[in-house]
Amino acid sequence: MREKPNCDKWSQGGPIFALSRDVPPEETHRGPEAMSVAELVDHIRIDFHLVELELMKSLATSMDRLRGSSHPAWTSLCDAFQVVADELTAHMEKEEKVLFPWIRAGRGDLAHAPIRVMVLEHAETLGRLDALRERVRALGSASEADRLPAEVASALASLDRHVREHVHLENDVLFPRALRGES
Numbered sequence: 001m002r003e004k005p006n007c008d009k010w011s012q013g014g015p016i017f018a019l020s021r022d023v024p025p026e027e028t029h030r031g032p033e034a035m036s037v038a039e040l041v042d043h044i045r046i047d048f049h050l051v052e053l054e055l056m057k058s059l060a061t062s063m064d065r066l067r068g069s070s071h072p073a074w075t076s077l078c079d080a081f082q083v084v085a086d087e088l089t090a091h092m093e094k095e096e097k098v099l100f101p102w103i104r105a106g107r108g109d110l111a112h113a114p115i116r117v118m119v120l121e122h123a124e125t126l127g128r129l130d131a132l133r134e135r136v137r138a139l140g141s142a143s144e145a146d147r148l149p150a151e152v153a154s155a156l157a158s159l160d161r162h163v164r165e166h167v168h169l170e171n172d173v174l175f176p177r178a179l180r181g182e183s
């Protein structure tokens with residue numbers, strides 16, 4: 001299995017980029033590989049989709065406060081975040097409404113095309129997160145004394161870490177098993 005994504009880049013910019021304790025859940029008893037495909041789908045839906053929706057909701061509230069504050073340099077970053085949030089929300093909705101029911105039913109071997117689309121969307125989202133990460137890093141040094149940008153940077157780091165683990169689980173564990181027709 002591929003190594004888990006390295007998110008340490010976020011912490012290279014000093015305390016403002018420190019990761020919060022809100023890290024993706026680890027399976028303490030059984031790893032995802034030991035779960036049935038149906039269990040894995042539930043794990044992803046509950047521990048990643050729902051958590052990321054909450055993280056993005058909270059971040060959107062903080063971003064709104066940033067837009068109305070004296071941090072104009074963050075405004076375009078707020079817009080860039082909104083693009084990621086909208087795309088990720090639509091992506092997860094497609095998985096839950098269309099792809100996951102097929103996979104749970106053991107028909108993932110018939111879902112090559114939608115799985116390919118999901119993998120392409122993952123790559124696009126990760127690219128956008130890379131760009132967001134760089135923009136936060138560039139803004140960070142000028143904002144370390146400001147609490148709100150620091151909070152937003154920390155929350156973005158949490159979301160980034162979560163999404164990378166989420167994508168890893170789908171691309172490298174769930175989808176290969178689904179394509180073999182496991183349920």
Ligand SMILES: [Fe+2]
Pocket residue numbers: 044049092095166170
């Ligand atoms: Fe997902």
Ligand SMILES: [Fe+2]
Pocket residue numbers: 091095118122167170
């Ligand atoms: Fe996905």
